[in-house]
Amino acid sequence: MIKEASFYKKLDDLKVQCHLCNHNCKILEGSTGICGVRQNKEGKLYSLIYGLCSSIASDPIEKKPLYHFYPGSSVFSIGTVGCNFSCLHCQNYSISTAKPDFPYMQKIKPDEVVSLAKEQGCMGVAFTYNEPSIWYEFTLDSAKLAKKQGLYTVYVTNGYISEDPLRQISSVLDALNIDIKAFTESFYKKVCKAKLQPVLDTCILAKELGIHLELTYLVIPGYNDSEKEVEAFCRWVVEKLGYSIPVHFSRFHPDYNMLNVPPTPMDTMINIFNIAKKIGLFYVYLGNVPNGNYENTICPKCGNICVKRVGFSTKTVGLDKGKCSNCGEDLCIIF
Numbered sequence: 001m002i003k004e005a006s007f008y009k010k011l012d013d014l015k016v017q018c019h020l021c022n023h024n025c026k027i028l029e030g031s032t033g034i035c036g037v038r039q040n041k042e043g044k045l046y047s048l049i050y051g052l053c054s055s056i057a058s059d060p061i062e063k064k065p066l067y068h069f070y071p072g073s074s075v076f077s078i079g080t081v082g083c084n085f086s087c088l089h090c091q092n093y094s095i096s097t098a099k100p101d102f103p104y105m106q107k108i109k110p111d112e113v114v115s116l117a118k119e120q121g122c123m124g125v126a127f128t129y130n131e132p133s134i135w136y137e138f139t140l141d142s143a144k145l146a147k148k149q150g151l152y153t154v155y156v157t158n159g160y161i162s163e164d165p166l167r168q169i170s171s172v173l174d175a176l177n178i179d180i181k182a183f184t185e186s187f188y189k190k191v192c193k194a195k196l197q198p199v200l201d202t203c204i205l206a207k208e209l210g211i212h213l214e215l216t217y218l219v220i221p222g223y224n225d226s227e228k229e230v231e232a233f234c235r236w237v238v239e240k241l242g243y244s245i246p247v248h249f250s251r252f253h254p255d256y257n258m259l260n261v262p263p264t265p266m267d268t269m270i271n272i273f274n275i276a277k278k279i280g281l282f283y284v285y286l287g288n289v290p291n292g293n294y295e296n297t298i299c300p301k302c303g304n305i306c307v308k309r310v311g312f313s314t315k316t317v318g319l320d321k322g323k324c325s326n327c328g329e330d331l332c333i334i335f
Helices: 110-119 132-148 163-172 185-192 197-208 227-240 266-279
Strands: 008-010 016-018 038-041 044-047 055-060 074-079 124-127 152-157 175-179 212-219 247-251 284-287 305-310 313-316
Touching: 016 044, 044 132, 074 110, 110 124, 110 132, 124 132, 132 152, 132 163, 163 197, 175 197, 197 212, 197 227, 212 227, 212 266, 227 266, 247 266, 266 284
Parallel strands: 074 124, 124 152, 152 175, 175 212, 212 247, 247 284
Antiparallel strands: 008 016, 038 044, 055 074, 305 313
16 A cells, blocks of 8 residues: 655655655655665655555564563554665564565554454554564554554664654654664674664663663674673663663574574573673563573562563562562563
């Protein structure tokens, strides 16, 4: 389905410039931007994917991952095709690299997103699987309706959205999980064909706007796993976002164009966990690892286990209205 896009300006000779994300693509007539889903047609920019989805599921909110946001709830998850990054290790490359004519696309309306979420017993809607910001017009319309019906809304994103679009959608966007791919510009340029700084700026702006924020850092052996880089990242989080921002370090497994890179050793993951805690982050989690204490929410003041997790199964064992039941510490958990 085709809809005129938001956040672009017209240039000479039927060119347009898209300002939805930080690529700021200048697009010739008949061409698309880097995302592959926003096309210049006779000097106007159109979204080619409004109301078209590739993936639908009811997921635990912990799968996003969001651990301090409605723990234990189910979220209606929906995605489309395309991406404004070109990550060599993309785990959803079958849809992120697909075009709007992807054969498995289904038509869906914003009000149907809401009705399906409620039918499935979900407390909210997550725009996920591929980069949701490139589906901006549809996600905005759907989020507005979801909020009117008492549902929460989530973006699982690479954080490359520009400031004005984020400010506009912030009134109907409750939570973000932003994927920090690495903490060097060289990684972003080589592996993602993007830049790091705009992602960091999005994190800071999201916090200023009052959107619940959690971060994910996929640990790739030999690429972004050095102690120096992880320390720099953790210090940045503490200084710019605060000690209480939940950070998920996720274990890499080979995929797409990084099949020659081995899975992250558990010793590396545990070392990174210890580094993050030493620097002062209150809530550090490890993903894609064997069951242990690395997914539990532990009170940073008294050490009481407040939320226990095994896989995506969640049990609140030491909480009282978002506070530690033992010492009363506020754990920054939204219910």
